[in-house]
């Protein structure tokens with residue numbers, strides 16, 4: 001290692017380097033600590049936790065808390081576990097992410113390649129959506145959902161997230177397509193490609209990096225959302241985050257911390273997975289959007 | 294009525310008019326070059342022919358069909374862009390056939406057309422590559438292939454060679470010329486390089502500030518420029534423009550010019566009608582290659598004038614030596630043979646081919662027409 005690094009511009013002594021690594025290691029440990037606590041406590045019996053052994057490794061290993069959190073824990077009134085709510089979340093997040101990403105891409109395409117009067121003003125207004133706090137839209141949104149007859153339904157929640165997500169996805173795609181050569185679009189027009197053909201055949205195939213960024217961003221936000229879920233979904237239709245809250249907050253009986261830990265990890269798992277799978281592209285996509293040429 | 298007619302066409306962006314009443318007509322199989330300095334509106338005009346920009350007023354017709362408002366893909370034109378605009382996600386082959394595919398040509402026919410064009414342009418071995426893996430010259434060929442395969446009525450080129458290095462540019466220039474001679478398709482070609490314009494075209498439109506300054510054959514543009522802008526824009530080094538006064542000598546008009554020391558020399562005109570300008574100031578236009586030494590003077594010319602003046606600087610450039618002197622208070626360049634015996638600071642007798650000289654009205658800057 002040190003031999004290979006002899007020629008780099010920054011020469012550091014061995015001692016300095018050891019120090020740096022030590023420092024990094026320390027920080028890594030510090031940041032990993034919560035994950036450690038959650039993992040360890042989710043695989044030990046409740047008695048070990050209440051006995052005060054928060055930091056210790058389990059004496060008896062068990063996956064019982066995981067199973068319980070997943071399928072039998074008391075959530076609200078029924079002992080269903082988090083399972084049905086997990087699927088609630090999946091079936092809400094997937095269409096919401098897909099629709100808001102596709103609409104964002106279309107918006108970006110129109111705003112950069114089919115310029116029209118006042119398009120920058122329109123874009124400015126859409127950007128505004130990125131900065132509006134959730135709380136402000138709650139009541140108007142409830143009114144709109146009621147008007148559309150979607151109050152309390154999964155489709156209603158999808159609509160809410162799509163509307164809220166379009167601002168960001170449009171921002172991402174518009175900035176990405178702004179540096180996409182317009183001559184390509186013109187060439188395709190001369191070649192006889194239609195509006196959607198140009199989008200589908202020319203722009204989308206080159207949009208991989210920004211699509212990944214957008215999908216990760218939307219997925220994390222929508223999956224982790226609590227406020228909209230708690231406000232617009234009812235009872236059985238609640239998403240994972242709300243169910244987790246109900247699990248932890250349930251006031252009857254003893255607090256099963258090990259089950260809570262397992263449930264929390266279950267709730268965080270999909271976003272974690274998305275980062276691990278697509279994180280590499282995430283950074284690449286962010287760079288592609290910001291650095292021109 | 295030509296094959297391509299640009300009839301009284303104007304273009305405005307909001308309140309700003311960038312093209313003013315452009316009138317150009319091209320016959321079938323001709324090679325029209327739009328040339329002019331940056332920002333003069335060449336690309337805008339080309340894009341209007343392609344249908345990528347609206348026409349503010351006037352009419353553009355191809356084969357007598359009005360093209361105003363017709364979609365670019367329905368004009369039967371093909372365009373080669375400055376940046377080549379190859380689709381980065383498609384292979385060379387797909388790039389070439391994309392237009393045919395969009396027009397619903399059957400696959401077998403597309404394949405055949407693709408191979409024919411690839412053979413013509415010698416890019417057969419590149420068909421499966423992505424544009425990212427091609428050199429500049431190869432991309433240029435692919436871009437031309439994509440245009441050729443459509444078999445269009447009119448080819449539009451927007452500065453297709455400006456991204457290439459000097460040598461490749463000359464090669465591709467020759468290739469485009471060959472292609473035009475073999476296929477005989479009508480071409481409109483935009484460039485700001487006057488040498489490209491001269492070598493490629495059968496007709497040149499010199500543009501400046503949104504106006505067509507002159508439309509004509511390369512020879513007409515070169516020998517009888519309509520005004521000082523055209524005269525100095527076309528040709529390298531540029532035409533010398535010298536202040537002079539018209540006098541009469543033996544009843545024939547001559548140009549009286551000041552030499553380096555202020556003494557006057559007389560250069561007889563070939564155009565008799567300039568006698569009408571007696572006593573008035575003009576601007577005399579002399580191309581560098583028409584000022585030579587005695588031995589190299591054009592033998593076919595009926596009007597060689599002689600002029601003894603001091604040499605200021607000599608610049609050997611291989612095949613030629615450029616000699617500069619002061620005439621009428623301006624720097625004037627002469628293009629001499631490389632073996633001409635010229636020394637800076639020495640007096641030298643130049644032979645000026647006055648048959649080729651032109652005179653401009655200093656007020657209007659237009660050429661005084663014989």
Ligand SMILES: Nc1ncnc2c1ncn2[C@@H]1O[C@H](COP(=O)(O)OP(=O)(O)OP(=O)(O)O)[C@@H](O)[C@H]1O
Nearest residue numbers: 306309311329330331332333334335336337338485
């Ligand atoms: N969208 C636009 N809005 C306003 N003015 C424009 C627009 N597009 C072009 N122009 C103006 O029109 C004029 C002609 O532009 P054009 O691109 O045709 O020039 P050009 O001759 O092709 O120059 P170059 O050799 O640099 O490519 C320029 O002065 C330019 O500023």
Ligand SMILES: [Mg+2]
Nearest residue numbers: 335336337451
């Ligand atoms: Mg241009």
